[in-house]
Amino acid sequence: MSKPIISIERLGKAYFLGRHIDPHQTFRDTLANLCKAPLQRLRERSGPTHQSEDAFWALRDVSFEVNPGEVVGLVGRNGAGKSTLLKLLSRITEPTEGRAILRGRVASLLEVGTGFHPELSGRENIFLNGSILGMTRKEIQKKFNQIVAFSEIEEFLDTPVKRYSSGMYVRLAFAVAAHLEPEILIVDEVLAVGDARFQKRCLGKMQEVASGQGRTVLFVSHNMQAVSTLTQRCLLLSKGRVAAMGPTPDIISQYIHEGGATPEMIYSVPASTERPNITRMELRTSEPHNVQTNGKPLQIIVEVSTPWPIESARVSIHVCSRLGEPLVHFWAQDSDQQMCRKPGSYRLVFDVPKLRLFMGNYTLRANFKEYFGGREFDAVDSACPFEVVMYGQEREGGWWKGACAYLEEGKWAVEKVA
């Protein structure tokens, strides 16, 4: 088929701040406005004036096409308009301008378990949710056993879902969604739920849907691994506009490099005259803006300052997980490298030739103390947030966030023993 399955022409969505999205708009306000500005209202009615000052364009001038069977990723920072675009294409909300043509049956999955009712049993919710997602009763009946098998909740099929654990709930919800059979599937960050093992199965199922069955998928995720595993082409949105569209690897690297440096990426305070302190902490990551590729070198730079001589200075650094749990520890001490024996500022550089931390978000924690006597001069927590990505490293099936903390090097030997 030569016709694109999705054609989008100059699609835009504006929110009229203070008017259309004000949740507390009252009848009285409307009546008052009607009386106050009849002329303005008339003007508006004669045609939407898009130059309206209070209009906020969540999305504007978005045009692109998707061919049948293509899996397209949608990436962008928070607030770039990804969700708005998905909402427009799912027909949840109407565009303000432009148009989109979808040639085929559409199913959208902005959330798993939409319409689940806590009082109803698992069995009942499969039918209810399936029907809300656009399946016919026959289709649901046909797939019922597959859905139950995929969700692994056979025993609890007749229990109200309000008694389910959150894991069971999500498994059941995804199982229903995974058995949808549209020609166009629109998926938001639904894989961000559930445990790692289930996330893997969901992604596997997505992959099956995308590649095995020739469906067209529009996929939004912050998980670059999932995006690079599932998609060949990506659209990068930035501030409501299309920043780029092209092959996934190019777009992902553009996305990673696009982010602006934020001040907290570098920890920096003036030297104190009253006590020794840590004046600067900085990372030299393999990619810009504190993004580090696993397996590439990383440099950690720490500067300390002391107003008086220290006998046995020690600077220790932890790399901590998002939960603040220390994962890696390294230190510099006077007995190995002489330092701080005279007042002044010192720069310490720690070279990691090959960072083996697994994908995820990390921060640094540091303290500066005296080894003999154990006096602590200064401590810094949650400094230099950085992200480790697995980009450029291929593995069959991709990588899963949270699978482990770091990757060890080693060698397998396999032999048949029986």
Next chain:
Amino acid sequence: MPISAAVPPALPAEVPPPSAGLAPSPQAVVESETVIAPSQGWIGVNWFELFRSRELLYFLVWRDVKVRYKQAVLGAAWVVLQPLFSMVLFTLIFGRVANFSQKMGEWGGVYALFVFVAMLPWQLVFTGLNAGGMSLLNQTHLLTKIYFPRLYVPTSVVGGALFDFLVSAVFVVVLMFWYHVPPSPLILLMPLLLLATVACGLGAAYLFSALTITYRDFRFLIPFIGQVWMWASFVAFPPPTMWGAIGPKTRMILALNPMYGIIAAWRKMLLGGAPDQLTGWNPWYFASSIVVTAALFLLGLFYFRRTERRFADIA
């Protein structure tokens, strides 16, 4: 080679999945084109879409009915108990205190039945106004997460009310046997009258659900509107035709209230022997009720369609 703690599922891309059920469904073959573009002003109703997803309506009604009586010891018995309690209350207050029971007997009617027969259509329309009016606001999580014909949200509430109506109707039959009150031959027209009652409930549900989500004031106004409407429909006490001369103001109220004619018609139909004065029946008021019902239904439907495009933004 790096080793990680978890092993991904190896899914060969070329091999089709083993399960036969995953083959594209027949619907997928039919090419359907959806055009998404801004719409303006009054828009029509997409009957084709409503028909295609009629099963969703069925599931929504089913959910409503099922959930309502879950974890209630008496379960579905509440369908009958609710109007029954109102009936008992009215019988105690108006029947005893205002002495309607005795007067009603002189006029040739049974007060309890007189009230219960009116409660039947009134409950349906009141549920449309009250629960239907709040339905969109209670389902905002659906409105902002998925597309489906939004009209089905208030429609399903009225669908649930219709289920209650049918259950209570059985109880009316029991009461009629108990008091030896035969229906009039007009009972053959019941389907049409039921249609008018449902249309009135739907009209109220459409209009007030769309109003409530746009202007939250209606949350507080609806209970009040419901009360006024109930008294204006003469559910609990005899209609003004019993009080002798009717002034022009009362006449206006009777003509403009769609429920007046509808309730009078239900009474005339089910309380076979009762005089028109007692049932409040008057063909002109009934005709005017039907016209107002049709107007309410159409106004509700089109106002709903007109505001529908903004639901997800203002929900």
